[in-house]
Amino acid sequence: MAASVPLPVVPIPEEHKDLFASVNAFVYGYMSGPGHDNSHDYHHILRVLSNAHRILTQERKSKLAISFNPSVVYLAALLHDVGDHKYAKPGEDVENQVSRILLERGADEDLATKVQVIVKHVGYTNEVKNPQSVVDVLQRYPELAVVQDADRLDAIGAVGVGRCFAFGGAKGKGRPLAGAIEHFDEKLVKLPDMMKTKTGKAMAGHRKRILEEFANEFNTEAELAFKVQT
Template identity: 45%
Template sequence: MAELTVDDALMAKATDYVRRYMAKYDGSHDFSHIQRVLRLALHIQTRTPATSRRVVALCALMHDVGDAKYLLPGEDGTRLIAHVLRSLGAEEALADKVQAVCLGVSFSAELRDPARAAALLAAHPELAVVQDADRLDALGAVGIGRTFAYGGAKGRPLVDTMEHVDDKLAWWRDETDGVGLDGLPSDFD
């Protein structure tokens, strides 16, 4: 993570926390996923000047902390990120902003409540950057592998996971009119 030049002390503490926290997740949402999303988000952020690199980096790093799919009994995913960041020394306003953005990253939450998603995007332009990075990691061979890893971890029949892949591909085609992924760094894998 040598390319990080914002809040290195806070990022180092948050990275250590996320690495330990994500160890309980299956391979579809492990720390390697976080590293890919962080790298993509920082790349995208360089082309979106209306966003804060500091906020984008923290949101990309923390976006799956408190994910409802993995919450332990008694954990409150709606405040977990803000609580953790404050305990690591972040200002309250920054911690609350990162929490708000991270609650908006979920693809399924956006589909369930498009109006809420639009309001969050208007209030926090960093959300679009992190959403795009997270969704790009759900594409291609890595994305398909992650989908099957998640299905296997949840004990889903193979046919159900295959159907989910087909549904996502159909959504992508319909929503993007088949637009490609131009602009990604050529060394990105």
């Protein structure tokens, strides 16, 4: 008997509830496949969706002048890791994959385009390489700020620590545990300063402290009591 697909209960507009359910079922299957490890799985999607909901709720209260489309936020949060280059299958056409998924399930062209553009600009590497592109998209689609912050929050804090080690174990065969701590400095501790929303920044501050405390404790425990000749 096939397992039932979990359906997150979020306040998406009535006209997009069926679309959301259909996309969720696709993402559940896509992210639960053997090609994904538990640093990037459906549980990650649920946490990002939850973060996005928290951020959206608070930002709509404090930024009344900005109009956020909840359907865009929730669909982009669901789909933000579809086509991720780290997990793309051989021959998988990821260029406009998100918009195709939405259009095939009845989304209109405008909604599909917005979600596709946002998903393409969520990633850290994209922003580091081309920060102006993110600035430009934020001016058109403020929903990007919500989804981007939601995803980055899941990379820091206690969950971020767990995901970092999980990813290292899956992709970094032969790399010592300390390699995960190096990734803290390479990327993770930089994320709080890249948050776009007031809510995201507040949440990130606490999670950054957890990263720093963990790194300090790890380095203390891992320090050898003798020298090693090389």
